[in-house]
Amino acid sequence: MASVGVLTTILCLRIITLLTLAASVVVMGLNNFTDDDGSKTRFTDFIAYRYVLATGAVGFLYIVCQIPFAIYNVAQGKRLIRNGSLQEIDFFGDKVIALLLATGVGAGFGVTFELKRSFDDDDFDSKEKKYLDMANISTGLLLVGVFFMAVLLVFSSNRRRSSSPKMKSLFK
16 A cells, blocks of 8 residues: 555656646647748648657546546545556556657657758758747657656556565565
């Protein structure tokens, strides 16, 4: 049984992760500019930026599904589903989502770096620079989400180990 402080910390980490992922999705979704010749560039013009948005959205949806369980756990002091499967879902779900978000971070920073490198200083105007900076901000927020998911992984692995009878016998 985890203490109330640990349960509250897990809930707070999930909420903070939710907020950072929401901010990342919003910033990337609003990232566009119109060039001098009237052509519009959106985040959807680059597959990697679409991937950044998609990974942020999937992570957001996962956390939205996890928060009610965390709230119940804090309020009641026990799990909603007590057969041990919820600990497994927390552990493996957190792991998969953290890795998915990390791939989004790699794609976002990678394409932004390559785009900045491909522009000459003469061809690089303030609108394009702002566009790429906003993509970096969105990807940076996704990176913050990865960090909080990594911290959640530590908590979910400790809770999984302490609640599983098989794991208890291994660590005695």
